Amino acid sequence: MRLVVSSKSLKTLLVASKDKPTIAKIHALMILTGIFGHGNSNAKLILSYARLGHIESARQVFDKSPQRGVDAWNAMIIAYSGRGAMFEALSLYHRMASEGVRPDSSTYTVVLKACTRSLDLRSGEETWRQAVDQGYGDDVFVGAAVLNLYAKCGKMDEAMRVFDKMGRRDLVCWTTMITGLAQNGQAREAVDIYRQMQKKRVEGDGVVMLGLIQACTTLGHSKMGLSIHGYMIRKDIIMDVIVQTSLVDMYAKNGHLELASCVFRKMLYKNVISWSALISGFAQNGFAGNALQLVVDMQSFGYKPDSVSLVSVLLACSQVGFLKLGKSVHGYIVRRLHFDCVPSTAVIDMYSKCGSLSSARTVFDQISFRDLISWNAIIASYGIHGSGEEALSLFHQMRETKVKPDHATFASLLSAFSHSGLVEKGQYWFSVMVNEYKIQPSEKHYACMVDLLSRAGRVEEAQELIDSMITEPGIAIWVALLSGCRNHGKFLIGEMAAKKVLELNPDDPGIYALVSNFFATARRWDEVAEVRKIMKKTGMKKVPGYSVMEVNGKLHAFLMEDKSHHQYEEIMQVLGKLDYEMKAMGYVPKTEFVLHNLEEEVKERMLCNHSERLAIAFGLLNTGPGTRLLITKNLRVCGDCHEATKFISKIVNREIVVRDVKRFHHFKDGVCSCGDYW
DNA sequence: TAGCCTCACC
Numbered sequence: 001m002r003l004v005v006s007s008k009s010l011k012t013l014l015v016a017s018k019d020k021p022t023i024a025k026i027h028a029l030m031i032l033t034g035i036f037g038h039g040n041s042n043a044k045l046i047l048s049y050a051r052l053g054h055i056e057s058a059r060q061v062f063d064k065s066p067q068r069g070v071d072a073w074n075a076m077i078i079a080y081s082g083r084g085a086m087f088e089a090l091s092l093y094h095r096m097a098s099e100g101v102r103p104d105s106s107t108y109t110v111v112l113k114a115c116t117r118s119l120d121l122r123s124g125e126e127t128w129r130q131a132v133d134q135g136y137g138d139d140v141f142v143g144a145a146v147l148n149l150y151a152k153c154g155k156m157d158e159a160m161r162v163f164d165k166m167g168r169r170d171l172v173c174w175t176t177m178i179t180g181l182a183q184n185g186q187a188r189e190a191v192d193i194y195r196q197m198q199k200k201r202v203e204g205d206g207v208v209m210l211g212l213i214q215a216c217t218t219l220g221h222s223k224m225g226l227s228i229h230g231y232m233i234r235k236d237i238i239m240d241v242i243v244q245t246s247l248v249d250m251y252a253k254n255g256h257l258e259l260a261s262c263v264f265r266k267m268l269y270k271n272v273i274s275w276s277a278l279i280s281g282f283a284q285n286g287f288a289g290n291a292l293q294l295v296v297d298m299q300s301f302g303y304k305p306d307s308v309s310l311v312s313v314l315l316a317c318s319q320v321g322f323l324k325l326g327k328s329v330h331g332y333i334v335r336r337l338h339f340d341c342v343p344s345t346a347v348i349d350m351y352s353k354c355g356s357l358s359s360a361r362t363v364f365d366q367i368s369f370r371d372l373i374s375w376n377a378i379i380a381s382y383g384i385h386g387s388g389e390e391a392l393s394l395f396h397q398m399r400e401t402k403v404k405p406d407h408a409t410f411a412s413l414l415s416a417f418s419h420s421g422l423v424e425k426g427q428y429w430f431s432v433m434v435n436e437y438k439i440q441p442s443e444k445h446y447a448c449m450v451d452l453l454s455r456a457g458r459v460e461e462a463q464e465l466i467d468s469m470i471t472e473p474g475i476a477i478w479v480a481l482l483s484g485c486r487n488h489g490k491f492l493i494g495e496m497a498a499k500k501v502l503e504l505n506p507d508d509p510g511i512y513a514l515v516s517n518f519f520a521t522a523r524r525w526d527e528v529a530e531v532r533k534i535m536k537k538t539g540m541k542k543v544p545g546y547s548v549m550e551v552n553g554k555l556h557a558f559l560m561e562d563k564s565h566h567q568y569e570e571i572m573q574v575l576g577k578l579d580y581e582m583k584a585m586g587y588v589p590k591t592e593f594v595l596h597n598l599e600e601e602v603k604e605r606m607l608c609n610h611s612e613r614l615a616i617a618f619g620l621l622n623t624g625p626g627t628r629l630l631i632t633k634n635l636r637v638c639g640d641c642h643e644a645t646k647f648i649s650k651i652v653n654r655e656i657v658v659r660d661v662k663r664f665h666h667f668k669d670g671v672c673s674c675g676d677y678w
Numbered sequence: 679t680a681g682c683c684t685c686a687c688c
Contacts, residue, residue: 074679106679113680141680148681172681179682207682214683245683276684283685311685345686376687408688415688444688 014048020057023048027061036065043071050079068099074106081114089114090123103130105139112145116152124149140170147173151180156189174202178211187215191224206232206243213246222254229263241267245274252281257290272298272306280312286634288316292325307337314346318353321632321659324553326350330363339367345374352381355630355657355664372403380412384663386673388420392429407439414448418455419663421675426452447476454484459493475504479511486518494518498527502534509535509545510636545635547611551622558614565614567621574617575609582647590640612641612658620652628655636660646670 017023027045030036036045042065049058058079065072073096080089093111096103103111108131115124128146136142143166150159163169163177174197181190194212197204204212209232216225229247232239239247244267251260264270264278275298283291295305295313305313310329317326330347333339339347344367351360364370364378375398382391395413398405405413410433417426430449433439441449446469453462462481466473478500485494498515506512512535519527548557558565565571612633619629637645637660649656650670658665666673 078679109680144680170680175681205681210682240682242683247683249684271683273684278684280685306684308685315686342686347686349686371686373687378687380687406688411688442688 014044017048018052020049020052020054023052023054023057037067040069040071042068043075046072046075046079050075050082053083055079055083055085068101070096070101070104070107073101074104074110077107077110077114081110081117084117086114086118086120090120093127103134105136105141108134108136108139108142109145112142112149116145116149119153121149121153121155124153138167140168140173143168144170144172144176147176147180151176151184154184156181156184156186171202171205171208174204175208175211178208179214182211182215182218185218187219190215204237206237206239209237210243210246213243213250217246217250217253220254222251222256225250225254226259241269241271241274245271245277248274249277249281252278253284255285257281257285257287270301270303272303272309275303276306276309276312279309280315283312283315283319286319288319288322291316292322307333307340307343310337311343311346314343314350318350319632320548320555320557321354321630322550322555323351323354323356323630324550326354341367341369341371341374345371345377348374348377348381352377352384353659355628355659357381357385357387370401370403372406372409375401375403376406376408376412379409379416383412383416383419384659385666386419386664388416388422388425391416392422392425405437407442407445410437410439411442411444411448414445414452418448418452419674421452421455423452423456423458443471443474443476446473447480450477451480451483454481455487457484457488457490459484459488459490463493473500475501475506475511478504479506479514482514482518486514486521489521491522494522495524502531505534508635510638513639545611545633545638547615547634548632549615549619549630551619556615556618558611558618560611561609562611562614565618567618570621571614571617574620575613578617578644578648578651581651582644585647585651587644587647590643610638610641612637613644616645616648616656619656620654626654628657630657631659633658633660636662637665642672642676646672 014023014026017026023045027036030041030045035041042061045061046058049055049061058076062068062072062076073092077089077092080086080092089111093103093107096107108127111127112124115121115127124146131137131139131142143162146162147159150156150162159177159180163173166173174193177193178190181187181193190211194204194208209228212228213225216222216228244263248260248264251257251263260278260281264274267274275294279291279294279298282294291312295309298305298309310333313329314326317323317329330350333343333347337343344363348360348363351357351363360378360381364374367374375394379391379394379398382388382394391413395405395409398409410429413429414426417429426449430441430445433445434441446465449465450462453459453465459481462484466477466481478497482494482497482501485491485497498518501511501515512531516528516531519531544559546557546559548555550556562568612631615631616629619631623629637658642665645656645658645665645667647670649667656667658667663674
């Protein structure tokens with residue numbers, strides 16, 4: 001019996017084959033039947049081997065082909081480029097000419113793709129020039145590839161130059177521009193290009209919409225995002241898992257978690273990325289508990305968390321001080337996944353925000369590759385723990401590497417100086433930032449400097465600095481100035497700062513307390529009454545303060561006057577006993593931190609029931625003598641609680657660490673590491 | 679033959 005095998009059927013089999021032995025059999029059959037060596041059969045074989053990762057076999061086919069058409073060369077370049085072997089891909093491309101094979105449109109496209117993968121702008125531009133020389137300058141495939149090269153290398157100006165000159169543009173060219181602009185932080189320009197595209201009556205598909213959704217995400221334009229979503233539904237544009245995931249991401253990043261969850265729930269097909277998008281949305285918006293619950297849910301649906309979703313878990317852990325879970329996630333990533341730059345930075349941040357600065361440092365010292373963000377994270381870690389000198393020393397080490405400090409590095413460094421009271425160092429490095437690094441100071445940088453100068457009593461200099469600002473100073477700056485004025489009795493400047501603070505109407509009751517205290521210190525009772533009036537009007541709607549503490553691997557959260565806790569009675573007994581001992585040692589409740597019109601005794605009781613106080617008492621009840629307590633608070637620690645915690649640390653002979661929204665307070669033996677200025 | 683999704687510091 002004679003077996004008839006057609007070239008076409010073998011090629012179809014090749015595309016469908018899922019393992020090397022099958023391909024090898026078809027390969028053998030091709031040789032036996034004489035198909036091998038004709039047409040582009042060798043190219044198909046090369047691609048099939050490469051698809052399954054057998055690059056050596058692919059190369060053997062290439063080397064043993066009796067004649068190699070341009071398809072075989074292209075296939076081999078794709079094979080190398082897909083494996084990240086850029087050098088081999090490029091050398092093949094260079095060899096083609098010497099072997100008398102003329103590159104075609106595909107060759108330029110795949111070589112440009114290879115250059116894009118390795119971000120090799122120089123080779124890419126050279127390839128593009130050669131493509132133009134050979135008459136492929138108007139080819140939309142080559143054009144889209146060069147636009148993508150520029151976009152991925154962050155050269156959108158260059159991309160725009162090429163795009164403007166293009167004789168023909170297909171949908172992919174438009175999309176590459178829109179996506180490229182959106183991903184390079186030029187979201188407005190992305191929208192402009194889309195408008196141009198509409199004018200030319202080019203219909204957008206899901207991928208174009210995805211670029212626009214990303215633009216909405218960065219611009220924070222949820223309204224526009226919503227209208228794009230509606231447009232896709234009306235126009236029946238297919239929303240695949242990628243487009244749906246970016247919708248989830250867009251809604252979540254813009255704070256619309258219900259909408260994000262709603263899109264997510266309606267997704268028929270989900271993947272780990274869509275879960276991660278939702279989880280990170282909750283974590284980034286401060287809903288640590290929901291984020292953690294979602295990770296449990298995703299596992300029950302059979303999805304295994306990857307390093308991206310676990311980074312969000314770490315973020316949630318750092319928010320609430322969940323050291324135990326953070327530690328186990330760290331271990332899991334190290335053992336099972338890739339512990340590269342992003343997860344290691346998240347781990348550093350988690351340890352430092354959970355109070356373990358030394359663990360953060362150990363991880364930082366062990367990682368082999370440190371990028372800008374890892375340096376920023378470790379510098380910030382020392383800053384929030386009040387170690388300005390160590391932050392500076394790390395900054396010096398960073399300057400010895402190739403990594404260039406950015407605005408965030410200086411924000412962390414200056415904040416470290418302000419938390420450590422290093423005024424001259426702050427001034428010096430602020431001027432270095434502006435003059436040497438040409439970084440335009442932002443609101444955060446100014447706030448650090450104003451804080452630094454004001455706490456040293458140099459409020460006039462602080463005011464001069466504020467006057468030199470080009471942008472309108474925000475609340476953080478006026479609050480910093482006001483604190484200094486209050487502490488140093490500078491009433492004239494302070495009054496102006498207080499008025500500014502009230503105009504800006506902050507959300508934080510602690511800030512109203514500061515303003516009220518300032519006026520009380522200046523004996524300006526009318527203004528004190530005015531602040532109370534504002535508080536009464538808006539104050540009751542403020543974010544409720546809560547404190548979180550981990551005991552035996554479980555998190556316990558406390559709200560102010562929280563009676564729901566099963567140990568509430570015991571907690572109140574502990575607090576009562578402590579109150580008695582504290583008063584005997586000279587503690588006087590700072591009732592000015594309660595701004596309601598209440599009797600003194602009631603105010604005192606309210607102070608006593610602040611969430612951080614409840615958490616401390618709970619910690620004392622449930623941990624052994626001498627154990628360090630770590631409490632995480634969502635707002636700034638209250639001034640009276642700060643005073644009380646100092647006394648408590650001495651009475652119970654414990655180290656009490658409180659992390660508030662700004663920094664760490666290490667209370668030990670009646671003293672706080674912040675030096676009573678925060 | 680093409681273009682596309684999630685994560686770290688401030």
